[in-house]
Amino acid sequence: MTVFIIRRLLQSVVLVLVMSVLVFLGVYAIGNPADTLIAPDATEAERIAIVEHFGLDKPLYAQYGKFLANALKGDMGNSFKFNEPALKLITERIPATLELAFAALFITVLLGIPLGLYAGFKPSALPSKIIMGVSAFGFSVPVFWLGLMMVMTFAVILGWLPASGRGKTVDLFGIPVSFLTWDGIQHMILPAINLSFFKLSLIIRLTRAGTQEVIRSDYIKYAKAKGLKSSRIILVHVLKNILIPITTILGLEFGRTIAFATVTETIFAWPGMGKLIIDSISTLDRPVIVAYLMMIVIMFIMINLIVDIIYSLLDPRVRLEERA
Amino acid sequence: MHSFDKATTWRKALALAFTIVLAAAGGLGAQTVLKVGTSTEPASLDPQYSTTGATQQASQQIFETIVSRSQNLRMSPSLALSWKEVDPLTWELKLRQGVKFHDGKDFGSDDVIFSIKRIPRVPDSPSSYKRNVAAIKDVVAVDKHTVRIFLKTPSPQLPIDLSFIYVLPSTTPENATIDDFNKGKYVVGTGPFKFVEWVRGDRFVVERNPNYWGQKSSFDRVIFRPITNDPSRVAALLAGDVDVIDNVSPVDQERLRKDNRVSLISKPGVTMMYIHMDSNRDKSPYVTGKDGKPLDKNPLKDPKVREALSLAINREALVSRILNGAAVPSGQFVPEGMVGYAPDLLPEPYDVEKAKRLLAEAGYPNGFSITLHAPNDRYLNDEQVAQTVGQFFARIGLDVKVQALPYSVFITAATKLEYSIFLMGFGNTTGDAARGLTAVLATYDASAGLGANNRGRYSNPDFDKLIKAAAVENDEEKRDAYLQDAARVAFKQDRAILPLYFQTITWAVRKGLSYEPRMDEYTLANKVTIVR
């Protein structure tokens, strides 16, 4: 196990490097950051000064080499736009995003698995049909549409919840969090629901599918025939059967939520990382994009590592050693 | 604190009514809070870091410039009471007395000198104020409230430049970092508000400066919240989360106009939208015959074709249909009232028959194929506008493709002259036609700083001569005449670019509040007032 984890971490170093190269090539292909950064009425001399200042006139490999040399010293560079360390800009925003992502994950797991189990056990009951109908709806509705509709309904018409923003935050171990104040929770409800809607639908479906499979399987039939009615046994079997796909999906979705909650964060003016990355991409603020995506790669590696370890805990048939 | 959060919409309306009553009664100890939903966010709180509008808007709340720009972009006294030319290379400024910085320091000549001299030393700015001090050789104090500015070359535009120089106290340390500013350490100005806190992406909070020399704010505290998404900003206003929002999009105005809880305030702005054409090259990448084969010459080089394109555009319909009236059709670079405005240059009339005739005369009776490029995340309804212009061109027999792209992609390609015809905008923030004409239409010359935005490479020596004459002319009237003549050459004779319209900027405020709108699009909390 330890060897497995260490090997995985070593691989991640390579991956982070590959990512940084890809981002450099990508930004280079898209456009010249100087053109998006300068004032629209800047003179040619000002433009050239900016190009030289950021080293954009040098060949790409030279720019990358300089970046790498600084990165090895722990300096990921300053944002072109804000002239502040890219890492600082990103870390400032991590708490807000993490908080929202956890809230969404919470909703997904807490509602999705029970509803899916119900729909799987009683597929022809009316509530099951409603659950499945709503979950189909959950896929079809674009996130931005749902978000604004919720704002219009609950904030503008009913006036129950605030329309946007993060609300009051309290410092917990020096990190600002909003789930400890009533005001903060109110602000979090709508964006968290908006963010979890798709995942919830997915988890309901996966759970239902797994459940149906198990209740028709031989051992359950056998158990039933023997007169065993304990739903506990069924539950254990069901959960065993569905947990692997669900863990995979939850891991992937959690990662996606943290990394790319862009649309929800924009609609709810949530001060998280999703907004930062979309702004950085649209201004081609390369240092921020590179630092951000390198961090996200590490995050995905960690999540997938944890998921792989969970596999082996859930199902002893899964062995972790990667046969060389 | 009498803030408006934590209440239902209903109660918030009441709360606002309550604060107004309190304010009317002389503010019986309750604190009034104004919440503003903004579409943008500053890049930094160092007022000399970036010239972008979003950053200046934040600076304007706390700092003041040496000369101020009025709501109609006229130069008016601010920290400088008066300015006069001693000789073409020397100006003298009289400064306002009795002004104090937020930290108690008295304002004087030393602060003006410090602020002017600090600009070239602000590091790493992508959009620097250096150009506003480029003409200045030296600044010296005559006495505590008089300074003299020595120039390298005559510069009739000096007062305009001074209106971009924000004044910091001379006690600001030389090594103050951008981080110090962003944390508020040296955010000390003379303006109507004092810094309280800034959490990037979430809120920017200021409080009233009780010692402000000018009109004091009606509010004890102002909270700016960046809400970049247009419908979300409207929703925040309707839900009572904020009291004022800026940049209301044309489609949302329709709905807000019907809502009696809010009122709309509009003002024609300074951003001129236009169609730029590749008018100097013999071959243009995105123009072909209708069969897809290259043409033997570039039709856009022919003024007749450009006139035909201009006549094909129904500007009135474009403005009323696509922008819901939130624009003013234009026939030149600047709106009425600005220096260089030529009264005889009216928006081109809509005339499809004449356009077709001109095309035929130019040798294209059956039209040609063309791709119109446009940004899609930069200007008011830019993508729809491009599509509509494409529709108009199709009506006179051209085959038109419309490609709308993110600004980052668009501007890089446009700067590399990869397009044939494209939609673009220019903000005349100086209140004067010179900068726009020079940047967009003067013959491209990097070393002379001319034609930086001339991505169609229009070139006419007559035009250049007039622009150069205006640049060194100190007499306001003569300068105006030169600029008007230049405009006539470009717009009437050559149709170098096709002006479409000026964007109108709209604010929405809750009933009971009022806002003094500005041409430069800034949302200044000090200009929000309570109406009785």
Place this chain on the structure above:
Amino acid sequence: MKGIKFKDKPLGKALVEYGESPMAVVAFCIVVIFILAALFASQLAPQDPYDLASLELMDGTLEPMSESFSGSIYVLGTDAQGRDMLSAILYGIRISLSVGVASTLIAFALGTSMGLVAAYKGGRFETLLMRVVDLQLSFPALLIALVLLVILGQGVDKIVLALVIVNWAYFARSARGSAMAERNREYMEAARALRLGEARIIFCHLLPNVLPSIIVIATTMVARAISTEATLSFLGIGLPITEPSLGLLISNGFRYLLSGKYWISFYPGIALVIIIVSLNMMGDRLRDVLNPRLKR
């Protein structure tokens, strides 16, 4: 006689089984109708919504059933440009369906087979593939689409490519996850003991057992691909605005929702919801029919 024979073939059996659920049949019919509508859009639509010359600006934002400048009727109203919504929806279905289905099928085939091979073979190949997956998952769709836009230009095929690049990793990761649990089961041991070919083991034995959960994901991925395309178009890096997909119609009309011009966004939205719900119902039924473990 013939019927019985047909029923005995595996495919026929599956089809008959599929037909036992009336809802699934309805869903199938709806999907067929939509596919036909998409195929014959140019014959069915009263207007060519892609031809800028045929759009009359004066007919902009007309309500459903209003009369046009030239006397014809706009059944579902028009958008700001004067584009007939009915025609735009018919053409839009074509784009959205082909983008959603094509990108998902390709990503599904590519991702699932890679994931299965990785799980079955293990070793270097698995390590390498799964790290590429990690990398891919961390790369935002926005950036991929932007790079492709610059290098290849705008177009439906480029969007499909972008979506395949974004989504294959999802399938690879899921398939490998499920297959890891299967690869040590008895039937796999048996297959290996029989010395069956690797390809046969993977695709005839491993795949059917992994398929059920992946089909659920696949049907939802069609929806996600369509809405990702909508979001990309919304962000300005999708399809050309003059050739709108359903998603682009929704996001364009979305801005008019607040001002009461519901039809610009509502009808494309309804069309999208119906397609996706039907596709999901079909997917659910297919999963039940094809699942070896659900066989009595």
